[in-house]
Amino acid sequence: MPTKTASKRSSGTKQSAQRRVTEVVAPENERPMRKTIDLGDIEDLQILNEEGEVDEALDPNLSEDELKKIHRAMVMTRKFDIRMLAMQRQGEMGTFAPGLGQEATQIGQVYPLNAKDWFSPSYRSFGAQLWRGWTLDGLMLLWAGYYEGFEIPEGINDTPFSIVIGSHVLPATGLGMAAKIRGDKSVVVTNFGDGASSQGAVAEAFNFASVYKAPVIFVLENNGWAISIPAEKQAAVREFARRGAGFGIPSIRVDGNDILGMIVASQQAADHGRAGKGPYLVEAVTYRMSVHTTADDPKVYRKEDEVKAWEAKCPIRRFEIYLRNKGILDDADFERIGKECEAEILEAREKFRARAKAKPREVFDYLYTEMPPELKEQQEEYFRKLDRKGVE
Amino acid sequence: MPTKTASKRSSGTKQSAQRRVTEVVAPENERPMRKTIDLGDIEDLQILNEEGEVDEALDPNLSEDELKKIHRAMVMTRKFDIRMLAMQRQGEMGTFAPGLGQEATQIGQVYPLNAKDWFSPSYRSFGAQLWRGWTLDGLMLLWAGYYEGFEIPEGINDTPFSIVIGSHVLPATGLGMAAKIRGDKSVVVTNFGDGASSQGAVAEAFNFASVYKAPVIFVLENNGWAISIPAEKQAAVREFARRGAGFGIPSIRVDGNDILGMIVASQQAADHGRAGKGPYLVEAVTYRMSVHTTADDPKVYRKEDEVKAWEAKCPIRRFEIYLRNKGILDDADFERIGKECEAEILEAREKFRARAKAKPREVFDYLYTEMPPELKEQQEEYFRKLDRKGVE
Amino acid sequence: MPQMTMVQALNLALDQSMESDDRVCLMGEDIGVNGGVFRVTQNLLKKYGENRVMDTPLAECSIIGTAVGMAMYGLKPVPEIQFSGFTMQAFDQIEQNMARMRNRSRGRYPISMVMRAPYGGGIRAVEHHSESREAYWAHTPGLKCVIPSGPRNARALLKAAIDDPDPVVFYEPKAVYRAFKEDVPDEPESMEIGKAKVAREGNDLTMIAWGAMMRPAAEAADDLADLHGIDVELIDLLSIKPMDTETIVNSVSKTGRCLIVQEAPQTCSVASEIIARLNEKAFEYLIAPIKRVSGYDIIFPYYQTEQHYLPDPDTVIEAAKDVMAWE
Amino acid sequence: MPQMTMVQALNLALDQSMESDDRVCLMGEDIGVNGGVFRVTQNLLKKYGENRVMDTPLAECSIIGTAVGMAMYGLKPVPEIQFSGFTMQAFDQIEQNMARMRNRSRGRYPISMVMRAPYGGGIRAVEHHSESREAYWAHTPGLKCVIPSGPRNARALLKAAIDDPDPVVFYEPKAVYRAFKEDVPDEPESMEIGKAKVAREGNDLTMIAWGAMMRPAAEAADDLADLHGIDVELIDLLSIKPMDTETIVNSVSKTGRCLIVQEAPQTCSVASEIIARLNEKAFEYLIAPIKRVSGYDIIFPYYQTEQHYLPDPDTVIEAAKDVMAWE
């Protein structure tokens, strides 16, 4: 109903009204004021800026140990990424999706989780998976096409990552619903990309999580690109966090290259969930510095300039300035840590090489709890084929 | 990034920071102010209120002829609905979905359309379909299970209505994209319910329409219920129009029982589309006065009180007050019009009865442009079966 | 033993499973306050509360997708899809997560869930309300699919499906929902998934049907015996995937002739698969080509013509005579 | 005649169709600026502009759903689904609108559109990137489905599919994309949808394959002739729906023996359907059970083991010998 100040009600007007409707409706800007519904706002957060300056009032003031642990994890993630690429180029690794430049987004989102919480990632999640306890050699196995790599480390509630864009977000929501139903305090973090935001299943998940007040933290990793499609073509809104509002989900847009911002936002989201208040949407604004996957050639569709500009926003560099200024770590430490990570990764590569044995006789396993007879028959036929070929 | 007034940047802070992150993140309300992103607002429109009072400043001042035409259409819709229910109860009609009480929403949304525009409705759309030129007897045939009822009247660009909730909204968006591609000025109106708003396909349609600036008017008929699920359980937001904002679509929430409001909102949306500005979302707030379908018993899940309260908001009653006050029609006219509509409907029923002949030999038709041989074979078998049974 | 319709029997199975295992929970559109549009879940909300009987928003993809998550958490969700036609909305979640999560997680997350959906024609419904697409599920690795034909086996099969550690599509022949009553014992009763039942023994011709088609098939079988001297062995398939190949092969090895009755479209259907298996395993016993009395490869017709589309006893009898006539 | 890979041949077909009919337009993820992840649509954006080559947001359901609308408007959309595994996301739109709109509108809105999707294994891809689910489409009333096996027939079939007034699922065997080149004539070439091709004539055994399976089948056929004295008639099915039953039946009526090679899961598959039809129409000619060399009813394995899963010439040869051994 329009506000009374703007227009006057009457019981019947007597003016002659011969004009056609298409004419009488005045252009939007000439309209009298009408009543409107305020949509509110979303938070926009940065704590550690591109220059490594910190917003003191917002600094979570983590302990030295924590800060060191986080730093090491970011470095490890990057080194792992680089090593994987080298292995891929040398033919020892399958197609994989590098997370270069997204280390802060990755680690920040899982930082507030404990082992009993759930983490349901997309495929570009090395940093978060390593933080959660996935092994370096396990991830290598997985991307090298060995099924064993999908074995979930004992003791943590993680799901296999999802290859089908957005398809894991509804199951993740179901995990949150189940936690709520059982009265557990666990929360669920699930991540997905700007591209994934176009999937209907993701919008549906927003709605279910919101209706059931499920403790789900939706981390929308806006890294600017979905393969060759820039975020500007993916949606008509610049801030993907706006989506949450339409479903009644508190939403925040964070500088995803700011590890402190990511931690604070994720913590806030986790607290919200644990308090029984339902889901939270965290849009992490970051950038895919590398190829989409090793099968992709970004030169075809994006300018080097754009990538250059983002180099200045590197999440590790700015965090190192912060650590250096705080007197926690110095350049020598950074070099040492880099080397230690490298060494660990090379060690893992040896383990991977030792484990990298295809097990073709396993392909029928793990499908059903008990193999039905008709499948056993197919398996026997398949084994006969392997026998014939002399395959173990 | 937080506002400068609220917090101070420094290059490194020296305070000891031993607290765990879970402690340092202060509860939301104690946080310093942060920068926020304003989500704007949505328009909330009513022109003709429950008492039949008009907001003069917003009255579209339609011509007498137009007003009469609209009134008659609303009456016809209601009478048709009532007659269909009677026919159903007498065993002459199949399960159908009454639109009782939603006459203003129905007719308002298609009012600005011309024949070349597209209309892609959901199943609860008698009013709009009749306005567009669908025949009374055709609609009867359709709901009585005769396939011929789906024949689209010549000269208008309407699609068959959709039975699968929300499934027509993407094709409707494709129609808009095509119009845009071809440089045509046509717009598309597509309607769907509060329940349908939960379908991922509908969210996807919002995004596609917005990205391609397709001239699609999404009419979300919020009639309070999706069978037994009240709108409050369907979503965690009260105003479904909020959804549009997350996709960058201008959105409006209209009193759907206010025919003038519906016309103005729809016209505004159509103008927007014709001007090449893209989609529009119109949430029409109305109420399903009757059963969901004739197979449904609302007594199981909703209180009579709620229905009673909505009786006072009847779209026809308030429009009649307006017309009476304007001196356009009087009570005698209303009675006459009611009778004329009744007579027309009974005439249509005769036509329907004459046409209501099952054509079992048609069921293979219209599937492919040319019937493939394997299907022809199945058809021959089927015909032999009909022959055997002595069915024409 | 009380006499029950299939609807009542299904309700009983759900009730008893929920009673004995608090991980079992239901979800779906209109299943709570309204008790389900077919009343299969009637009274269960009142008895078990909102946490275990969830009226959901209108989104099938969400219903199945979140149910998968709930199963990963350790619950045993039994989502209902209001009509099987709307399983299409959830196809991605069914194929990508419900069917695969156990495998993808190397057994860490077994998906013990049952997707219930009324299917099939014969109730004078509008478009999309009469489909039979069990072949989709049979073709999808990782699923099981069962279809009861009467109240008693409906109750037992549903219990078996809920107890099963793996994901089961439970197709309910809605034409049978209230068509007849059967004795259904009070105490919980189960049956093995993957086993067909010889509903009628015979020596001349094997007839295979499932779900709602069991009724015209059984009627035809009786008539064939009484009026045409053809002794039919009638098999109620019950489990579509896995399929009880052994029972089928044994029967056809005895009779040498086979007729399959289904309402689904013909191409790449369950009937096709049965023929393929008999060809492989009973070839030397086959006296005549196996015949399909089937739905056609067209869209299920509007309801004024559905009775002609659906296989009926007469058509089955004619087809059986054809099979018998082959030498 | 230039030598082309299948990718190039498909690009040529699209280019020529777009050139000659301005209603033809393309849409899909990464098909424009990037030219498609397999480069099938390379250069077409530059040539035809953004209105006819649409880089879309990441939403398969939208791609197919809006394409249906565009077809209703009178355009001829050719949407690409990046990998056939993601057609699951669009299943509802495929089954409910693409396949049915013509029927539902009583012919008023024919849906002349082609859904292109690379399918099948053999390129060392991750999960969901290697599926073959042509049986889903064959079982769905209202669709057509074709699968080329080499560059030349890919080009001709794609033209035929675009020219077809009805909706066609166009499955592209991605293992063949760059596997070999063939002469492909400059001038537009088409072929009839619904016709199989006898790729090799023979008298002892009919072998039926399609798509990527034509290569191991052909290799096996050659070896069977050269090394085992078995004269194979090899049929390239090309059209899955409608299927060229006549050509198959004629061949098997001649040879009396048949072997089908497919990479899809076995149950309710296209191979099952072929067996069912041969049972019905060539029963009296069958000397031996028809055999399937098929993918299994499991999830397509991770790539280190896919070569063992996929049918290969050796396995085909062994199976052929089995069929021949039957008396």
Ligand SMILES: Cc1ncc(C[n+]2csc(CCOP(=O)(O)OP(=O)(O)O)c2C)c(N)n1
């Ligand atoms: C449903 C589905 N469609 C298409 C693909 C192919 N694909 C893989 S990654 C990708 C882009 C994803 O972009 P985004 O969601 O932004 O995540 P990012 O890769 O940027 O991390 C596409 C189209 C897929 N895996 N799943």
Ligand SMILES: Cc1ncc(C[n+]2csc(CCOP(=O)(O)OP(=O)(O)O)c2C)c(N)n1
């Ligand atoms: C995809 C799908 N799911 C379920 C149904 C069954 N169904 C028919 S109408 C309806 C409720 C629709 O509610 P709403 O969208 O609000 O429209 P209304 O009936 O109120 O006009 C349901 C669940 C359906 N037709 N389609």
Ligand SMILES: [Mg+2]
């Ligand atoms: Mg991205």
Ligand SMILES: [Mg+2]
């Ligand atoms: Mg509603």
